[in-house]
Amino acid sequence: MPELPEVEVVKQSLKKYILNKKLLRIIVKNKKLRFPVPQNISQRLSYLRAVKVKRVSKYIVIKFANHFFLIIHLGMTGTLHLIRKKNKLMNSNLSFYQSKTLPKKHNHIFFYFGNFSIVFNDPRRFGFIKLINGEKNLYKYFRKLGPDPFKKEFNFKYVKNYLFKKVKNIKNILIDQKFLSGIGNIYASEILNYSKINPLKPSGKITNDEIIQIIFFTKKVLKRSIKIGGTTINNFHSIKGKTGSYQKEFRAYDREKKRCKNKFCPGTILKINISNRSTYMCNICQK
């Protein structure tokens, strides 16, 4: 599921509910996620306040009062849900990947906070949670990640230097978390369509103007998506709660054979395969 905008929206929503709230306990229904859920996680975190909730790359990081950090990664299909005790209603506004029923069998972890709880649901179980002790280890855990697209480290000099030393197509660079953290398969296609760059173009041949375009549209696309709640695929309507709507603004992704939306461009969107992942591009304006 989730690339930077989706994780950011989930984080903002989660933060509203749990910041400075005391976690009572954690019930693990299924510890077989991408990595096994830590054994003693409930003992470690029970009766502690969540003092910070932030996003690092595609991870959600919750700092607890004892300097333990809980890391949540949603993988492809992970979602968080709010359950209020009284009416037991599933509120979907922490969720992006929606099946029509949201099978309970994929509710793997329950975080109980007094009069509500947060559930981690993940059909494919590519997501995981991890516990990290202290700021130093947190830093260590994330040290291989490239800069966040909204930080000033993501600038012309950095990009130019990185592209120059790699021999790789630009699409694969964009989704490489070591280069830049947060972009995945959807937004890579979107950014390159806005920037009018062929996803297969070797990084070393990207011009200075194109670098400026990439930086500009990366921020623009991600910001816009966050603003309208991210991208939701497999929507459903029966349960209250917000879903994202960036999928309505897709220009390339999932638009095979449709017209390119760039101004005055008569092109058509092609679906091509790059490293076994679908990539969408205009056959005319993306050079």
Added chain:
DNA sequence: CCGTTAACCTGAGAGC
């Protein structure tokens, strides 16, 4: 060190 491939999972949708 590098880059590429396979693997980890379930479910939706297409085609027959």
Added chain:
DNA sequence: TGCTCTCAGGTTAACG
């Protein structure tokens, strides 16, 4: 209907 096949927003261990 129901079967089989392909594909899906991510990461990383294993390999050459």
